[in-house]
Amino acid sequence: RAGDWCLTPGVRFEDVDMRRLDYSTADPRRSQGPTRIRENSVSVAIPGFGVLYRLNSDWRLLAGIHKGFNPPAPGSTAKEESSVNIEAGARFDSGDLSFEAIYFVNDYDNLVGTVTESTGGGEVGEQFDGGEVIVSGFELSSSYGWDIGDLEVPLNLKYTWTTDAEFRNAFDSSFEPWGEGSLGAELPYIPEQQLRAMAGLNTKQWRVNIAASYIGKLRTKAGQGSFDEAESVEDRIVWDMMAAWRFTPRLSTYIKVDNLLDETYIAARRPAGARPGL
Numbered sequence: 130r131a132g133d134w135c136l137t138p139g140v141r142f143e144d145v146d147m148r149r150l151d152y153s154t155a156d157p158r159r160s161q162g163p164t165r166i167r168e169n170s171v172s173v174a175i176p177g178f179g180v181l182y183r184l185n186s187d188w189r190l191l192a193g194i195h196k197g198f199n200p201p202a203p204g205s206t207a208k209e210e211s212s213v214n215i216e217a218g219a220r221f222d223s224g225d226l227s228f229e230a231i232y233f234v235n236d237y238d239n240l241v242g243t244v245t246e247s248t249g250g251g252e253v254g255e256q257f258d259g260g261e262v263i264v265s266g267f268e269l270s271s272s273y274g275w276d277i278g279d280l281e282v283p284l285n286l287k288y289t290w291t292t293d294a295e296f297r298n299a300f301d302s303s304f305e306p307w308g309e310g311s312l313g314a315e316l317p318y319i320p321e322q323q324l325r326a327m328a329g330l331n332t333k334q335w336r337v338n339i340a341a342s343y344i345g346k347l348r349t350k351a352g353q354g355s356f357d358e359a360e361s362v363e364d365r366i367v368w369d370m371m372a373a374w375r376f377t378p379r380l381s382t383y384i385k386v387d388n389l390l391d392e393t394y395i396a397a398r399r400p401a402g403a404r405p406g407l
Contacts, residue, residue: 136179137181169202175196189220195214216233283327284329288323289322291322298312299311317348322345338372339370342366367390
C-alpha cells in the first residue's frame, strides 16, 4: 500500500503428479489389478497482479491480470489449458448504495474440452484441444437498501453481457459440444445476456425474498450464424421465492420455492437430448 494505491502481486507454483488406473468392468472387485495405468507430471509458475486506486471515500478503480492454467489429464494427448485473464473496472460504495462495473477478457492460448458422462464424444476423461479462444464482456452489479420503520427493503441486481465467446482458429474434434469447429464459431452454453434481480422484505423475526433470473438464448453446440433449433436453448425467465421465520435467536425455519411460476423450459440438450429445467 502507498497512499491511495494498493498493489497485489503474487505467484503460485504447482508441481503435479497424476496417475490414473483403469479397471475392467468384468472385474468389479478389481482383484486382477488395473488393465491400464496412465500418468502425467507438470510443473508451472502462475503469476498474477492486481491494482486498486482509491479516488475518494466512495469510489475505487481496479484492474488485474492473471494467468490461467489447467494441467492435462493423465495420459492425455491434449496440451495444458492456458490463458491470460484481464479485468478492469470501477466500484462505488456509500453504505446503502453500492455499484460495480467490470470489463473482463479471458484470452485462451488453448482451451481444453474434457469428455464426461454428460458431454459425449469419446471415452470419459478423453481431452481435446480447442486452440485459441476469446471470451470477453461486462459484469454489472448493484445493491440498495432502505429502512421503513422496523422493515428492511433490500434490492439487488446482477447483469452479465458477454460480447465475445468464440474460437479464434479452426479445428476438428469428436468432442460433441464442439464438433468440427471453425474460425469465429461461438462457444456452447454461454448466453450473451444474463440478468438476476432480487427484492426482499426483512424484519428481525421474518424475511421474504423473491428473485427473477433471465438467461438469454444460447447454443448447445459450437457454431455461428443463425441458431439451429435442435442445437440451441431458448431464452427464459425463472422466478424463485424464499421465506424464513426466526422463532428464537438459535431456531429458525424456512421455505424455498424454485421456479415459482412453474415455467416449462429446456435447460440443456446433453446428455441424450433435451433436458428439462427444475
